Amino acid sequence: MENKGVVLLQRYELGRLLGQGTFAKVYHGRSLKTGDSVAIKVTDKEKVLKVGMVDQIKREISVMGLVRHPNIVQLYEVMASKTKIYFVMEYAKGGELFNKVAKGKLKEDVARKYFQQLISAVELCHSKGVYHRDLKPENILLDENGNLKVSDFGLSALAESKRQDGLLHTACGTPAYVAPEVINRKGYDGSKADIWSCGVILYVMLAGFLPFHDSNLMEMYKKIGKGEFKCPNWFPTEVRRLLSKILDPNPNTRISIAKIKENYWFKKGLVSTTERESKDLALMDVNSAFSPSGNSSAAEPKQELAKPNILNAFDIISLSAGFDLSGLFDENAHKKEARFTSKQPASVIISKLEEVARLLRFKVKKKSGGLLKLEGSKEGGNDVLSIDIEIFEVTPSFHLVEVKKCSGDTLDYQKILRQDLQPALDDIVLAWQGDLRQQE
Incomplete structure (x- = not known):
């Protein structure tokens, strides 16, 4: 199966080996449908089961x-x-950013562009309640146009992994890039830890070597814990100041x-990026993937859509019923969106939403991937509210x-959200993002 030219599940042609690790190999592939190049990570199911990496x-x-x-x-x-x-x-x-910096320092403009793109990507992750926890040049790829691509989310954490103190407690990452609070094993803020790693990456790109390095691991940890590093003389003054704020060993005073993004040096030549639109992904039921018979149905997404519960399903780590998941949500979420959790089955949630939509005289359109679109009209005007x-x-x-x-007046949307949707959904909602009733 893993030879060149072999067709995988009648969808992709496997090509050359790009890289490999203990449990997986990555191949260049080609879509038989579009002809586009893809990367295909092939994981050995037996090895994963044997070492207990299913959750990862x-x-x-x-x-x-x-x-x-x-x-x-x-x-x-x-x-x-x-x-x-x-x-x-x-x-x-x-390939990897590591291969580029291994040859020496990058030009300031190039390093800044990569850093801008890295911060943009990490900001999006944090807005979704995702913390990477292993940011380093080896896990950052570059496309053919020289744009940065964050990869390898195997050690990432979702916000529901936090304990009741609101902090993450699993020490992980690569020593030279890990934040001091992670090393101390006293609990840490995943976003602050990622910011520290971004600072180390910026330093490495501009210097060509690490800010904290020692052949003795404990000595290196001491330097990290104290935030002891020196900038080469070619570092611009603005960069030195920025790095001192990012590589602050105190996470409470570390820059956000x-x-x-407000920093003068950071903003030079900045090209804004936007979040990719969500699409229906052919993501299979992961539990069935580990069954002895296997499951290739993800290669045929139309079969998935025939199920009664049409969800864009991401099978996240099993959760204890006692976990407080309020931290899953970004407290500063944009006013145009809100989130809630529910212990009800998807079919019950959908039925309830349809019932509420009828009461509000909204049209309901079902789409694939667990998506409902509610459309209403503003009386006396042409401004259609779409949710x-x-x-x-x-x-x-x-x-x-x-x-x-999606469209329509934001104030109308907020009014309907607070006065109509939230009260009507009370019996299926476990928790809303924040407390919308306190925001009135």
């Missing part, structure tokens, strides 16, 4: 489905055979992404629902 595979699939951005490697679909699991992903022709409601499966008994205004 689930998490990686979940996260890559949630975070869609021009500077994040896109996951197209996941398929499986009896012995293998296949991730079909965007192909980054330029919002403040980084998208998307359902994500976290576990079979736990769902995340995102409510988002």
Whole structure:
């Protein structure tokens, strides 16, 4: 199967080997339908089961489905055979950023562009409640146009992984790039830890070597803990100041992404990026992927859509019923969208939404991937209010629902959301993002 020219599940032709690790190999592939190049990560199912990495595979699939951005490697679909699991992903022709910086420091303008793209990608992840936790040049790819692509979400965490203190507690990452609070094992803010890693990457790109380095690992940890580093004399003054704020060993005073984006040096030549539109991904039921018989139905998404519950399902790590998931949501979410969690089955959620829509005299259009579109009209005018409601499966008994205004007046939308939708959905809602009733 893993020879050149072999056709995978009648959809992709496997090409040359691009790289390999302990549990997976990555091949260049070609879509037989479009002729486009893709990267296909082939994971050995038996090895994954043997070492207990099922949750990590689930998490990686979940996260890559949630975070869609021009500077994040896109996951197209996941398929499986009896012995293998296949991730079909965007192909980054330029290879790893590591290979570029290994040859020496980058020009200031190039490093700044990469850093701008990195911050944009990480900001999107954090807005979705996703923390990468292993940002380093080896996990950053470049496309044929020299644009950065964040990859490898195998160690990422979702916000529901936080304990009741609101912090993450699993120490992970690569020593030279990891934040001091992660090393201390006292709990850490995933967003602050990612920002630290971004600072180390910026330093490496401009210097050609690491800010914290010692042959003795404990000595290196001490330097990281104290934030002891020196900038080469060719670093511009603005960069030195910025790095001192990013590589601040105190996470409480460390600069935020919002403040980084306001920095004068950062803003030079900035090209804005936008989140990729969500599309129906052929993501299979991961549990069935690990069954002895395998499941290649993800290669035939139309069969998936025939199921009664049509969901854009991401099978996220199993959750304890006692977890407080309010941290899953961005407290500063844009006013055009809101999210809530529910322990009801998807069919019940959909039925309730349809019932509420009828009461509000909204038209309901069902789409694939657990998406409902509610459309109404503003009396006496042509301003049509349109609301998208998307359902994500976290576990079979736990769902995340995102409510988002697509068109129409924002004030009308907010009024309907607070005065009509929220009260009407009370019996199926576990928790809303924040408390909308306090925002009136």
